[in-house]
Amino acid sequence: MVPALFIAHGMPTLVLETTPYTKLLRNLGLLLPKPKGIAVFSAHWEHPVQMISSAPKWETMHDFFGFPDSLYELHYPANGDLVLSMEIEQLLTMEGIRCEFNHRRGLDHGAWTILRLLYPAADIPIVALSVNPKLVPEEQYRIGKALLALRDKGIMVIGSGGTVHNLSKLEWETSGAESWAVGFDQWMSDKISVWDLEALFDYERRAPSAAEAVPTREHLAPLFISMGSADQHQSARLLHQQYQYGTLSLSAWMFK
Numbered sequence: 001m002v003p004a005l006f007i008a009h010g011m012p013t014l015v016l017e018t019t020p021y022t023k024l025l026r027n028l029g030l031l032l033p034k035p036k037g038i039a040v041f042s043a044h045w046e047h048p049v050q051m052i053s054s055a056p057k058w059e060t061m062h063d064f065f066g067f068p069d070s071l072y073e074l075h076y077p078a079n080g081d082l083v084l085s086m087e088i089e090q091l092l093t094m095e096g097i098r099c100e101f102n103h104r105r106g107l108d109h110g111a112w113t114i115l116r117l118l119y120p121a122a123d124i125p126i127v128a129l130s131v132n133p134k135l136v137p138e139e140q141y142r143i144g145k146a147l148l149a150l151r152d153k154g155i156m157v158i159g160s161g162g163t164v165h166n167l168s169k170l171e172w173e174t175s176g177a178e179s180w181a182v183g184f185d186q187w188m189s190d191k192i193s194v195w196d197l198e199a200l201f202d203y204e205r206r207a208p209s210a211a212e213a214v215p216t217r218e219h220l221a222p223l224f225i226s227m228g229s230a231d232q233h234q235s236a237r238l239l240h241q242q243y244q245y246g247t248l249s250l251s252a253w254m255f256k
Contacts, residue, residue: 001151002035004144006226006253007114008162009043010244012064012071015113021250022117024240028252029118036154037084037125039147041226042110043161043219050099050143051130052088055080058126059106076112081125084155088127088147095146110160131161133217137201137224144228157229159222163188164213164249171246178246180209185241185249192227192253195234200224213249223253230255 007025014022044063045051060075085101092099107115111128131140147157164181171178187207191199204210214220227236239252 001256002033002154002156004151004157004159004226004229004255006159006161006223006251006255007118008248008250008252009110009114009160010162010248010250012067012109012113014244014250015074015116016068016071019242021240021242021252024252025114025117026120028239029120033154035124035156037081037127038115038119038156038158039084039088039127039129039150040111040115040158040160041129041131041222042108043131043222044108044110045105045128045130046133046218047130048132048134050092050097050132051102051105052085052092052099053080053105053128054082054085054101054103055105056082058112060112061106061108063108074116076107076116076122078107078115078122078124078126081127084125084127088129088150091146091149092143095142097143097146114158114160131218131221131225133221135221137203140221140224141197141201141228141231144225145231147229148232151229157226159226161219161222162249163220163223163251164243164247165219166212166215166247168215169212169247174246176246177243177249180212181243181247181249183208184210184213185251189238189241192236193238195227195236226253227255
């Protein structure tokens with residue numbers, strides 16, 4: 001069974017950088033068993049209905065502005081996998097989760113930047129899925145749990161987002177982290193490590209500085225989805241933790 005991952009994607013320029021975090025992601029792709037396919041949930045594809053990509057070939061979305069020209073020259077020419085898309089649709093439907101196919105949308109930066117670091121050859125079929133930030137954590141977890149059987153077939157489930165993601169409080173000149181950001185991440189780490197779902201599902205009331213760390217839910221939703229896909233064994237390992245500009249958490253979790 002391949003592991004599930006939660007990867008913080010940070011700023012789009014992450015894919016251009018050589019840092020301890022990007023080195024970790026590049027090495028991770030080499031060390032893990034190569035998956036037969038990847039189902040990736042990106043915080044940057046929001047939709048009230050669970051969407052499943054059905055594109056045969058991916059177009060790279062440069063869904064950002066004001067960054068270096070070299071970033072817009074990068075592409076991730078992976079293939080889709082219609083058979084996998086249909087299997088995902090069947091699994092979700094069996095659990096009563098409404099879903100629809102989308103064959104037009106490209107691969108947004110929340111997905112392709114981390115995939116380019118993990119698997120730069122772009123030789124693994126990719127199915128992208130949306131997130132609905134209006135769902136409560138239990139519902140996000142249920143979506144992931146519905147896909148648990150995929151991992152037995154060599155399909156990797158990846159959630160791409162960020163535990164602390166507050167763009168309004170960025171500190172451009174710092175390489176450290178705000179104390180409230182660290183406090184929230186530490187609380188999350190403590191609860192994830194022991195799979196304390198009761199506390200995690202109630203993080204908005206229980207976690208310190210939750211409103212500052214998670215002003216909007218879309219970047220945290222992929223974490224609960226990834227965890228749900230590992231519900232069978234409920235084993236979590238924090239692979240890396242650092243910060244960008246004080247309030248962007250760069251964390252990588254592995255779930256088995």
